Amino acid sequence: MKTDLNKHRILIIGASGYIGHAIYKELGPYFRTFGTYCTPKKEFESNKQFFSYNVETDDVYEILEVCKPSIIISALRGDFYAQVIAHQHIAEYATAFGSKIIFLSSANTFDAYSQFPSYELDKTLSHSKYGHFKIKIENMLLRLPKKQVAILRLPMVFGANSPRIQEIKQCIADKEAVEIFPNLIMNVMLDKKITQQIHYIINRSKNGVFHLGSTDLVHHDEFIKDLITTITEGKVLLKHVFTTNEDRYLAVLPKFNKLPKHLQITSQHVLQELNK
Numbered sequence: 001m002k003t004d005l006n007k008h009r010i011l012i013i014g015a016s017g018y019i020g021h022a023i024y025k026e027l028g029p030y031f032r033t034f035g036t037y038c039t040p041k042k043e044f045e046s047n048k049q050f051f052s053y054n055v056e057t058d059d060v061y062e063i064l065e066v067c068k069p070s071i072i073i074s075a076l077r078g079d080f081y082a083q084v085i086a087h088q089h090i091a092e093y094a095t096a097f098g099s100k101i102i103f104l105s106s107a108n109t110f111d112a113y114s115q116f117p118s119y120e121l122d123k124t125l126s127h128s129k130y131g132h133f134k135i136k137i138e139n140m141l142l143r144l145p146k147k148q149v150a151i152l153r154l155p156m157v158f159g160a161n162s163p164r165i166q167e168i169k170q171c172i173a174d175k176e177a178v179e180i181f182p183n184l185i186m187n188v189m190l191d192k193k194i195t196q197q198i199h200y201i202i203n204r205s206k207n208g209v210f211h212l213g214s215t216d217l218v219h220h221d222e223f224i225k226d227l228i229t230t231i232t233e234g235k236v237l238l239k240h241v242f243t244t245n246e247d248r249y250l251a252v253l254p255k256f257n258k259l260p261k262h263l264q265i266t267s268q269h270v271l272q273e274l275n276k
Contacts, residue, residue, distance in 0.1 A: 008202065010034065011069035013060065013076045013090070015050065016041065018163055019104065019191060020075035026195035027202070034067045036060075038078070056082045064093045071202060073102045080133040087137045091144060100148050100207070102198065103141055105134045107155045107186070107213070107252045114248035117187075117217065119255040120153075120209040147207050152198070153252045155213040158227070158270055159191030165231070165274070168224070172232055177239035180221035184243075187213035187251040188223060190270045197263050210259075211252035218267045230275040 008031045014020040015035025027033045028049075036053035051063045055078040064072070072090055076083055087103075094101050108131035110118035124135045141149045158164060171178045189212060197212055221240070228236050258264075 008032070008070045009068060010071045010073060010202075011064065011067045012036070012073045013053070013086070014074065017075055017077055018159075018161070019157060019194065020073075022159070022191045022195050023073060023075060023198055026199055030199070031202075034063075034069065036063060055079060055086050059089065060086045061089045061093060064090070068097075069099055071100045071102065073104075073198070075104050080129065083133070084136060084140075087140060091140055094144060094148055098148070100150070101141055101144070102150045102152065102201065103137060105138055105151050105153045106131065107153055107250050109134050109138065109153060110252070111250060114244070114250075117185075117249050117251035117253045118211070119253055120211055120257055121255075147205075150201055150207050151209045152194075152201075153209065153211050153213075154194065155187045155189055155250070155252055157189045157191055157194065158274060160274065162191060165227075168228065169231060172228075172234075172236055175237065177237040178224065178228065179239045179241050180224045181241050181243065182219065182221040183245070183247050184220040185217050185247050185249045185251060186220055186223075187215075187217050187253065188267050188270050189213055190265055190273055192273070193263070193265045197259055200259060200263055206257070208257050210257045211254045212259075213252045213254075214267045214270060215253075215264050216266050216268075217249075217251050217253075223267060223271075226271055227274065230271060 010027055010031045010033045012020050012024050012035040015024045016037030024033060024035050034049045036051050038054050053063055108128055109124040109126055111131045112125040112127045126132050126135055138151055168178055194212060
């Protein structure tokens with residue numbers, strides 16, 4: 001993927017997290033890329049491109065002034081209230097200096113809708129604190145000029161070292177039951193594919209709302225059962241969790257902002273990648 005190395009200065013807020021670090025590794029060779037970390041770790045402390053940042057005690061504006069990013073990618077985790085304040089400061093910086101913000105949001109912005117999958121222009125509505133918080137930041141950023149914002153709504157994300165897979169492996173090791181939701185219809189995503197999609201969005205100066213999920217839908221229980229077979233051949237305890245008597249959807253599908261075919265993915269492809 002050809003890229004002008006000098007074109008952008010990128011700051012990834014939350015670059016020490018699972019997805020944030022994957023994005024850093026993807027973009028680092030192509031752009032002047034900076035990141036923030038919260039928990040002290042040698043690899044981050046010795047990396048001159050990384051800045052220590054605690055969302056609850058530090059002001060993100062100071063890091064923004066040092067890095068002078070043309071693109072700010074938010075993969076931040078932590079206290080919801082502190083994150084809202086941080087994003088207000090990020091939006092103020094973007095307004096003053098014309099930076100672009102790429103915000104990693106969630107399918108949970110639609111978790112109040114259960115009878116159908118959600119598309120980019122659908123109205124957001126959530127019953128969960130997490131979904132409410134994501135909607136609040138989305139709405140704040142969407143007030144900025146269109147060309148300065150990309151909202152990326154993600155479903156469940158998997159990868160070889162993803163927290164979800166680590167959790168399942170831990171349950172198997174401890175001989176504890178893995179939770180499955182038979183009535184949940186969802187789509188999924190692969191960490192490596194997200195980073196490629198973000199690279200494309202930057203290269204092509206894309207903006208707007210993107211639904212970055214697999215092009216097909218799967219039942220949670222079936223997907224997790226298939227996933228478990230990639231981890232172990234042994235018998236695994238399963239705990240069936242029924243949150244409703246009927247099927248409910250938590251899926252984000254693209255209708256308007258579709259990415260090229262080579263950047264799209266199916267749930268089967270996710271499983272194949274995890275089986276390597």
